[in-house]
Amino acid sequence: MRNKLFYCLIAAVLICAVLVVGLFDRDPFSMSETAMGTVVTVKLYNGTQADAIALFDIFEAIEASSSVNRSSSDAMILNTVGETNNSYIYEQAAICTDIAKASDGAFDFTVGKLTKLWNIGFDNARVPDKKEISDALMSVGYDRVTLDGNTVRVASGQEIDFGAIGKGYACDKAKEFLENSKIKKAVISVGGSLLFHGKKSGGWTVAVRDPFSENGIFGTFVFDGGFVSTSGSYERYFEAEGKKYHHILDPATGYPAESDLVSVTVIADGGALSDALSTACFVLGFEKGEALLIRYGASGIFIHKNGEVSTCGTVDLVREQGK
Ligand code: AMP
Ligand code: MG
Numbered sequence: 001m002r003n004k005l006f007y008c009l010i011a012a013v014l015i016c017a018v019l020v021v022g023l024f025d026r027d028p029f030s031m032s033e034t035a036m037g038t039v040v041t042v043k044l045y046n047g048t049q050a051d052a053i054a055l056f057d058i059f060e061a062i063e064a065s066s067s068v069n070r071s072s073s074d075a076m077i078l079n080t081v082g083e084t085n086n087s088y089i090y091e092q093a094a095i096c097t098d099i100a101k102a103s104d105g106a107f108d109f110t111v112g113k114l115t116k117l118w119n120i121g122f123d124n125a126r127v128p129d130k131k132e133i134s135d136a137l138m139s140v141g142y143d144r145v146t147l148d149g150n151t152v153r154v155a156s157g158q159e160i161d162f163g164a165i166g167k168g169y170a171c172d173k174a175k176e177f178l179e180n181s182k183i184k185k186a187v188i189s190v191g192g193s194l195l196f197h198g199k200k201s202g203g204w205t206v207a208v209r210d211p212f213s214e215n216g217i218f219g220t221f222v223f224d225g226g227f228v229s230t231s232g233s234y235e236r237y238f239e240a241e242g243k244k245y246h247h248i249l250d251p252a253t254g255y256p257a258e259s260d261l262v263s264v265t266v267i268a269d270g271g272a273l274s275d276a277l278s279t280a281c282f283v284l285g286f287e288k289g290e291a292l293l294i295r296y297g298a299s300g301i302f303i304h305k306n307g308e309v310s311t312c313g314t315v316d317l318v319r320e321q322g323k
Contacts, residue, residue, distance in 0.1 A: 028186070035059045036167055037069070038191030042174070045185035045198075058173050059190070062088055066162045066169075068112060078160060079112060083153040092162050092169050092272060093145060093152045099276040100142035103292055107280035108251040112159025113139045120247040120256075121236040127245065133254035140251050164248075167193040168229050168275025175227075175271065192235065193275050196225040210323060211262040211303055218303065219319040223267060229274040231282040232263035248282050257283040260305050264289065267315055268298035286310045 028043040031052040036059055042052050065074040065088045074086035084090075096109035113136040117128045128136075144155035154160060162169070167190040174188045178197045185198035196204040203222040210216035211234045233246035233256070250257040264281040268274035277298055281289030286302045290312040293300045299313025311317055 031056070036063045036170060036190055037067070038167065039189075040170075040191075041187075041189045043187040044183050047181070047183040047186065051181060051183060055174055055177060055188070058177060059170050062166065062170050062173060065089060066092065066166050068116075068159070068161055068163075075160060075162060078152060078154060079158075082156065083151055085149075085151045087150065088169075090147065090150050090152050092165055093160070094147055095169075095270075095272045095276060096160075096162070096165055097142055097145060097147065099273075099280055102295060103280040103284060103288075105142065105251055106283040106288075107164065107276055108140055108142045109160050109162060109164065110140050110142050110145060110154065110158050111249055111251055112161040113157075114249055114251075114254055115161050115163065115247075116159070118245070118247075118249070118256075120238060120245060125238040125245070127240050137251075137254045140254075164231075164279035165272045165276045167191045168227065168271035168273070171195040171227055171271030171275075192231065192278075193227070193229040193271055195227055195271060196223070198225060200225070208265050208301060208303075208317065209263070210320070212307070216323075217320050218323050219301075219309075219317045221301070221315050221317050223315070226267060226269060227271045227274040228265060228267050229271070229278040230263055230265045231278040233259075233282075234262060248279060250283055259283065259285050261285060261302055262305055263303045265301040266293065266298050267300070267313070268296060274298065 028045045029047055030043045032039060032041040033056055040059055042055050044051055065086050067073050068075050074084045074089050078084040078089060099107045117132055117136050119125045139157045146153045170190045171188055171193050174195055178186055188195040204225055205220050205222050206228055207217045208219050210218035211232050231248060236247040237244050246256045248257050259282055261282055264278045266274045266278040268277060280292060281300060293312055299315040301315055301317050302310040309317060
């Protein structure tokens with residue numbers, strides 16, 4: 001009898017120990033690689049290297065189908081042949097069409113010809129002449145894309161570009177993987193798009209990059225988890241004749257968006273959603289951007305050129321000292 005009691009006591013102590021250890025964060029397993037044209041980092045709090053590799057395989061599959069910089073991708077098939085039924089392309093095109101409508105074309109994924117013309121982020125970036133821009137603008141128009149069954153079709157001469165949504169979409173696919181795994185907590189960062197998966201005691205603290213300095217932090221906010229995307233004019237640009245040209249284009253003019261913003265961070269329920277919304281808000285500016293975010297139940301941090309900050313939704317930015 002005493003023996004039985006002794007073993008029960010030992011078992012109880014062990015169970016308590018396991019529970020207590022589970023309450024504290026162990027160092028996550030972390031892996032970084034270049035993927036989707038940017039640095040991708042996965043941090044898995046109770047995952048393994050095999051899980052990280054499986055996630056990178058997913059990112060590679062998305063890039064192989066969606067990149068317009070790979071001649072064999074399904075996105076390139078769509079741009080050249082005019083249709084595809086690849087599911088990654090279909091899902092992204094559906095979200096893009098929705099945000100394009102909701103933003104009145106400020107977000108438009110048919111800017112492919114324009115983005116190739118400017119080539120911002122590549123060595124041969126240049127300011128195109130007016131005729132080139134007006135020619136490329138003729139191919140822009142999300143309302144000429146059709147989604148039918150599982151097939152996406154573009155109008156003759158149109159080229160799509162998923163640069164504004166692909167990284168967030170990768171976060172959506174990472175979320176699906178994590179939900180089907182035993183991993184309870186993880187952070188996935190795909191360039192400017194992030195996924196905070198699971199609950200963290202005290203919430204997740206997220207740093208917003210300082211658009212005015214090389215690698216500084218502008219401020220932080222705490223939230224329960226979800227998707228965060230940032231679009232900023234500092235991310236990709238080139239200079240010509242003393243002027244900076246950034247990579248977020250205004251589909252109405254064909255030139256970089258003349259916004260009074262330097263960055264927009266959006267917190268939303270989906271990765272592709274937060275990514276598309278941050279690009280759209282950058283083009284729209286604060287007032288129209290805020291209206292768009294309200295429509296999607298999203299929150300936003302808008303940093304203006306003069307350093308002022310406007311927020312909407314439930315986010316509360318704590319500015320770093322001196323910012
Ligand atoms: P992001 O950094 O997510 O704001 O996306 C910017 C990228 O999206 C650019 O590098 C282009 O590939 C593409 N893009 C630029 N302007 C637009 C726009 N107005 N609507 C949709 N995609 C755009
Ligand atoms: Mg985006």
